[in-house]
Amino acid sequence: MYRLLIVEDEKWEREGLRDFLDWRSLGIEVVGCACNGIEGLTLSEQTHPDIILTDIRMPKMDGLKMSKKIRSFLPNAKIIILSGYNDFEYSKQTFEFRAFDYVLKPVDKNSIQEVVLRAISALDSERSIESERATLKSKLMDYFSENKNSLLLKILEGNELEFAPEGFPIRLSDPKAKIVIAVLTMNSTSFISSRLITDRFEAIMKERGMAFSLTKHFKEAVLCLEAPYTQEELSDKLHELAACLKAELNVDSIISVGEAVSGFSEAAASYSQAREAYSFRFLAQYRDILFYNEVKEKNYMNLDFARPIVIRSHDIINKLMAATQKNQREEWGLLLDSLLTSLREISPLSKLMLSKFFNQAMLIINPAAFNENSESFKVYILDKGRFEEQISKMDTIDQTKDYLMDFLEAISANTMNKSSNADAEVTQRVIKIIEERYSEELDLKCISQVIHLTPYYIGSIFKKNTGKTFNQYLCDYRIDRAKEILQTGKVNVSRLSEAVGIKNTSYFCSLFKNRFGISPGDYKEIMKGGH
Numbered sequence: 001m002y003r004l005l006i007v008e009d010e011k012w013e014r015e016g017l018r019d020f021l022d023w024r025s026l027g028i029e030v031v032g033c034a035c036n037g038i039e040g041l042t043l044s045e046q047t048h049p050d051i052i053l054t055d056i057r058m059p060k061m062d063g064l065k066m067s068k069k070i071r072s073f074l075p076n077a078k079i080i081i082l083s084g085y086n087d088f089e090y091s092k093q094t095f096e097f098r099a100f101d102y103v104l105k106p107v108d109k110n111s112i113q114e115v116v117l118r119a120i121s122a123l124d125s126e127r128s129i130e131s132e133r134a135t136l137k138s139k140l141m142d143y144f145s146e147n148k149n150s151l152l153l154k155i156l157e158g159n160e161l162e163f164a165p166e167g168f169p170i171r172l173s174d175p176k177a178k179i180v181i182a183v184l185t186m187n188s189t190s191f192i193s194s195r196l197i198t199d200r201f202e203a204i205m206k207e208r209g210m211a212f213s214l215t216k217h218f219k220e221a222v223l224c225l226e227a228p229y230t231q232e233e234l235s236d237k238l239h240e241l242a243a244c245l246k247a248e249l250n251v252d253s254i255i256s257v258g259e260a261v262s263g264f265s266e267a268a269a270s271y272s273q274a275r276e277a278y279s280f281r282f283l284a285q286y287r288d289i290l291f292y293n294e295v296k297e298k299n300y301m302n303l304d305f306a307r308p309i310v311i312r313s314h315d316i317i318n319k320l321m322a323a324t325q326k327n328q329r330e331e332w333g334l335l336l337d338s339l340l341t342s343l344r345e346i347s348p349l350s351k352l353m354l355s356k357f358f359n360q361a362m363l364i365i366n367p368a369a370f371n372e373n374s375e376s377f378k379v380y381i382l383d384k385g386r387f388e389e390q391i392s393k394m395d396t397i398d399q400t401k402d403y404l405m406d407f408l409e410a411i412s413a414n415t416m417n418k419s420s421n422a423d424a425e426v427t428q429r430v431i432k433i434i435e436e437r438y439s440e441e442l443d444l445k446c447i448s449q450v451i452h453l454t455p456y457y458i459g460s461i462f463k464k465n466t467g468k469t470f471n472q473y474l475c476d477y478r479i480d481r482a483k484e485i486l487q488t489g490k491v492n493v494s495r496l497s498e499a500v501g502i503k504n505t506s507y508f509c510s511l512f513k514n515r516f517g518i519s520p521g522d523y524k525e526i527m528k529g530g531h
Contacts, residue, residue, distance in 0.1 A: 002123060003031045005049035007040035007066065008082070009058040013107075017053060021113055027120065037061025044070045044077075051119050052079045053112075067099065076126060078119040082107060153222060155264075156181060156271035178260040180227040181270040182238065183278045185220055185395060186245070187252040187286070196249060197221060204241045224267065227260045235289050242287040252286040254396070259292055280351075282394035283344050295347050306346050310353070313342045317357050324361070324412050332408055336401050344397070351388065358387050361411050406456035413457070426451065427465040430458060431473075438478050439501045444470055478502060479515050486524050493520045 004023060008014035014033050023030055031047040034040035036058045044052070052070065054063040067079050081102035100122070101115045186197075201223065227234060238255050245251040258273030273292040280295045281288075316339045323331040339357075343350040387407075394400040429451050434442065444455035447470070451458070462470050478500040485491050491499055497508030512520045 001027050001029050002050040002120060003047060004028045004051045004053065005032050005034065005040065005043055005047060006030065007034045007037065007052065007054035007058070007063065009035050009055060011035070013055075017107070017112075020107075020109060021116070026113075026116065028116070037063060037066035040066050041069055044074060048074060050077060050123055051116065052077055053082060054079065055082045071098070076123075078122060080115055080119065152224065156222060156224075156268050158268045178227050178262055179264060179267060179270070180225050180234070180258060180260045181267055181274050182223040182225065182255050182257040183220055183271075183274045184223060184241075185254045185256075185278065185281060187219075187395065197245070197251070200244050200248065201241060204237065204244060222271070223255075224264075231291065231293075235291075238289050239287065242289075246287070254281050254284045254286060254288050254290065256281065256290040257292060279392050280347055281396065282391050282400040283340065283347055283350055283397050285397055306349065309342050309346050310349065313339060313346075313353050314356070316342065317353075317360055320357075320408070321360050321363075324408050327412055329409075329412075332405060333401075336404055340397055340401060351391075354391055355384070355388065358384055361407070409457040413460075423461050423465055426458065426461050430462055430470070431466075434474055434477055438474065438481060439499060442474060442501065475511060476515070479511055482508070482512060482520065483516065483523070486520060487527050493524060496520060 001024075006014055006017050008017060014035065018030055018033055028051070031049055032043040034043050038061045040052075040054060040063075041061065043049075052067070054067065056063040058066075063081065067081075070077065070079070078100040079098075081099050082105055083102055084105045100119055103111055103115055201221075225234070234257070238257070242253045242255060245253055256274050256277035258270030258277070261267060261270045273296075277290040277292040277295050280290055284290060316335055320332065320335045320339070323329075323335065343353055346353075390403060391400065394403055430447055433447055433450060444459050447458055448455045459470055462468075462473070466473055468476070482496055482500045485496060485499065486493075494505065497503070497505045500508075502508040502511070509519055512523075516523065518526075
């Protein structure tokens with residue numbers, strides 16, 4: 001129902017307009033009658049009418065002045081002017097406040113009803129449009145709320161949204177405040193829901209943590225923070241977040257941070273810097289905070305501090321190359337620990353130093369040691385870009401060490417002529433360990449701890465001599481042992497898989513059937529029958 005206000009100084013005309021039509025049948029409620037412009041303005045402020053019928057000439061305040069004032073707070077009200085024939089020129093001023101229409105006095109029922117019906121039609125149309133706008137806005141806000149993660153990343157990667165509600169995706173408590181973008185790299189053996197991580201982030205960062213977006217692989221999270229605190233305070237908060245994720249969700253993390261920027265419009269630059277700092281995680285330990293301003297090389301100009309560390313790193317690299325040529329594997333681990341510790345002290349120069357490490361390794365390769373079967377490895381080992389790419393993919397300093405150990409193993413394999421007897425001895429030692437420990441959890445890393453060779457080297461030698469990968473050989477041996485045990489009839493089939501080191505019973509049954517064509521249970525029954 002629409003609200004109608006009548007403003008007329010003549011009492012009989014005012015009451016006549018009120019009783020002229022059956023307003024309720026038209027869907028209209030008369031909310032007031034005023035005798036002058038001041039009273040009409042007051043009632044308009046109180047009742048917020050949708051339609052106003054007003055005379056022009058009235059005492060205290062005429063209809064034109066009143067209408068102009070009403071338009072300032074009721075911009076969509078339909079104001080219908082009642083004027084005498086002699087006031088026609090005067091009523092032209094109604095264009096200034098967009099009067100809906102005017103009706104000549106004396107007013108007749110048909111003319112006033114026609115104008116009011118048109119006003120109602122206009123109001124219906126406006127309400128319909130407003131309702132549609134509200135619905136679309138609600139749906140749009142729901143869309144942005146549901147897709148905030150992907151949209152935030154899209155903006156930070158330098159893309160512009162075609163449309164967005166005001167203030168998306170974050171609102172600053174202080175429009176002049178600076179913000180900073182951080183990338184949190186997570187390591188977890190189990191799936192952690194985004195809701196759990198987001199809850200912890202919001203609880204720790206409170207009002208300063210404005211947005212939190214997980215990438216599609218749930219391995220990284222992007223933090224958008226209001227940053228009025230110092231770097232030390234920010235570091236403390238981020239360390240608190242990392243410690244909380246570890247304690248409550250068993251999630252290890254490394255956080256890289258861009259520089260503070262002025263407003264969200266520059267957030268993409270901070271995100272790019274955070275990604276650059278992220279590329280130095282190969283020297284990081286879990287719960288480290290990598291600030292861009294600490295790893296960018298152009299700011300690392302303290303040569304008096306860096307020079308002795310660079311010299312020390314060169315010396316370690318030379319010792320590593322000598323130990324590699326002499327196949328002194330027992331020295332590699334300690335030397336790599338020393339090298340990586342030194343590089344953490346001069347992280348802006350670390351990639352340059354590892355590039356020198358690669359160049360030194362290339363100098364000791366014996367090209368004659370390559371054979372026709374190692375051509376693909378030759379391409380890999382001689383590709384400096386590939387080496388640097390792999391280093392940048394390491395998530396922690398421990399992964400980097402393991403990778404460099406395998407790299408040295410590959411270099412060592414091509415700096416001398418390996419005797420077939422030595423390779424065969426390694427293979428036999430591995431087979432013996434399998435035979436003794438097949439019922440335990442066993443992999444190349446466990447083997448390497450026993451015979452003090454890297455997993456990469458053991459795996460390559462083992463396949464070369466047996467024609468099978470370590471996992472294939474171990475699996476086949478376990479199934480063969482299961483067959484032997486079934487022949488004795490002493491072990492229940494349901495417990496057999498665990499007895500041979502395969503935890504998943506259904507997977508064990510599948511392997512057994514693939515190998516022998518029948519299930520373990522059927523095989524046991526056959527053995528019972530004496531077949």
